[in-house]
Amino acid sequence: MSAPTRPVTIPTLRLSIGGELLDSPEGLDVLDPATAAVVTRVPVATPELLDRAVAAARRAAPGWAAMPLPERQQRVRAFAELVEEHRSELAALLTLEQGKPVGRAYGEIGSGLAYVNAFTRMTLADEVLKDDDGELIRLRRVPVGVVAAITAWNYPQMLSLWKIGPALVAGNPVIVKPSPYTPVSTLRVGELAQQVLPPGVLQVLAGGDELGARLTTHEGVDKISFTGSRRAGRAVMAAAAPTMKRLTLELGGNDPGIVLPDADPGAIAADLYAGGMSNCGQVCAGLKRLFVPTARAGEFAEALATVAGTVVVGNGFDAGVDMGPVQNRPQLERVQGLLADAQRRGAEVYFRGRAPDGPGNWHPVVLVRGAGDDVPLVAEEQFGPVLPLLTYDTLDEAVARANRGPDGLGASVWSDDEEAAEAVATRLDAGTVWINQHPMLSPDAPFGGRKQSGIGVESSMLGLHAYTDVSVLRVKHSVPR
Template sequence: MNAIPETESTGFTLTLTIGGAAVAAPATCPVVNPIDESVVAHAPSCSDEQLDQAVSAARNALPAWSATPFDMRRKLLSAVADAVETRVGPLARLLTAEQGKPLADAAGEIRGFCWWLRETAALTLPETVNEDSPDRLSITRHVPVGVVGAIVPWNYPIGNAAFKIGPALLAGCTVVWKPSPFTPLTSLKVGELLRGVLPPGVLNVVSGEDGLGPRLTSHPGIDMISYTGSTPTGRRVMAGAAPRLKRVTLELGGNDPAIVFPDVDVDDVAAKLFWGAFANSGQVCLAIKRLYIHRDVHEPLKRALAAYAASVTVGDGTEPGVRLGPVQNRRQYDRVVDLLRDSRQAGHDLLLGGFPADGPGYLVPLTLVDNPPDDARIVREEQFGPVLPLLRFDDVEDAVARANAGEYGLGASVWSADAEAAASVGRRLRAGTVWINEVQHLSPHVTFGGHKQSGLGTEGGQEGLLDYTLPQTITIRRR
């Protein structure tokens, strides 16, 4: 692996950001590079007392921050983006070292963080005049929910943080940001960069092992939890928030279907479908995870997908030409390998890929599983790795019913030369976001959220901003 800069090597010191200051933790935990399992650095492990300090700092900063004029909060959100943008290169190298994605993708994620914050700053909080009569004036406005615990996953540690930090700060909330224990380093560095940009206590960054998340969720000083991750953990987050009736936004698991009509241009859609499924080595909540292909194009499309996949280099994200990196951590790697083992034992047809080679690291070969049965684990369960089942269908009604099966309802897509016909099918899919002839397009101006077991609440757009507020109605009696 190419060495990262000396200032971001295993010798550098990382600290928590609490109340705008650097705080050393009493213990540390190793952060592993997923390409070779070497230790990148040791991240601070926040103690119970330090979590109390971070929450107290956020609570102390809340009155002044919520009273800061909305336009000033907008400007400071843009200033956060400006500060991070000056360090794209070093931050990207650190992100690749801890997450595994190629350097170009890591840099894109850092830039995406900056873009998302700037675009979020353009959103507004509405005021609704309910009555304006000689008798009374009634107005409903939106006030900050309070202190937000932002729990961010390991697949997009910085990009996903923007979904939470941007609207929370704009709404007038203060934040305690907890990155995944697998990928805390870049988040801690961003916290360091922002110590002089935001008022002390407005944004606190704490890291630690698995026990930190439940402590943050149940902390009496936290008013809201915004969590992105698996559905089972989301249920535990909701249970931990319940005793104090904390608000929760949960963006959870997905087993997203894509339906391909027989009229598609196979050569045109093959690459789009590939990246819709395999971007970030399949570690995307909104990735295509079940590909339903009409019988008439099943054979040519599977050949095109296999050929395209064979042209994509998988390996060390620091190496030139590498397009996809490893699975991020041992736990997820073992899960993906277990799904592959189950498919092989069931006799499924693997078009390419299969089991990883022996050796250190978490590289999994790109794998296409041809037409496994609907009750197979590789179809029913979310893979969250570089494995995709290709499922044949004859009838659109059948495809819709199969696509709607299961507990998840995060995203879906429909692909056809007839966009209107595809949209008609898309409206029948039980998913929070349905794309026609594209997938995974997100915008700070567009709301997204899950149906069924894929989550509660929303992110993005004005609705996502409003999730960080509470409605307050002011009624003035005039006579």
């Protein structure tokens, strides 16, 4: 397979509706975050086109649900194989719209496909709860119905594939709505899907917040799977309430990492840095608050700065680039504002890397210390290449501060003593707590948040079950056995 390269031309993309590729009278410009230039214009789903897509999904639902599970899984595997065949093309489109280095875009698609393929190996067997002389009670997992998958701009391919895989395997048609900042590669996936899946089973619609709002209120949609901000998640939850839609919400986090006194700064600095700064710091479960012992703060600051000093920021298509731009201008301005505010409040920038000049959404790697817990850079999810270093005197204090706030997606503990680390980890309020890593996700482990970081989980059997409803069959035996 050829290595991803910068696209010479961008394909003319269409909405995938009912097995057809359709244009629209309305359009949306997509910008390259590395240049701020318009790279293409994609069609936007009007209310009429949305209704058409929902109607197509509802027509497809009975046949897709009735298809035997092994056959459905074979169809989903064929979809994954087709995406894999076009992986280099999709990676180039992903870098163009999202900004990440093209090698990492290629890896993102591979990671998403690993999840899809994992679901094609899972089963949804009935569970017998009781079977005696009087009665048989059997629990069945049935498709929930039409699923709207609304994804974010930081990992457009991985997040959509995370949702497509289990939804389709469970027997549901899916309508994917990517972020208006990053619709290109997902629209292309929608086009590919029409070659191997029945009409209406997988559709992709582009549009802005208004399209998302229509999806969450549409009476023909039965479930919303949403990845995004806490503010947007609240709006989704409220909009879904009148029709009692099922929900899976992954709403980000302000993940703490606690380094225990025995940890070696030189040994873990690279992993700490990667936990906080991968994907330009735009990771929902990234390390966003790093707590280190006060007595060793200088050692950790020096070790992190050494790692950060090796990082090359630039265009994702250029050789040797480790980190691309912030994906969009509003997010860049938010990160810049949080950093400036923290400095006004007395925080010290102890490392500032280099970033290109020019019109792109460039922000250097920045390491900060001396910020209080109430400073917004620390108290809120910054979602950019800025990592605050915080100090603590006792572990009880560190745990209390780490648990402060409404977020509870992930957390981590770092130590050579795994038993001591686990004792701290069990006290942290998070959906996933890692030891000596952050973050690490896999298809066999559920992923979701506590507190206001979300509702429900993705991946694993629990993630597959999230796309089903429970139906209980109770049979009274006419003749006692």
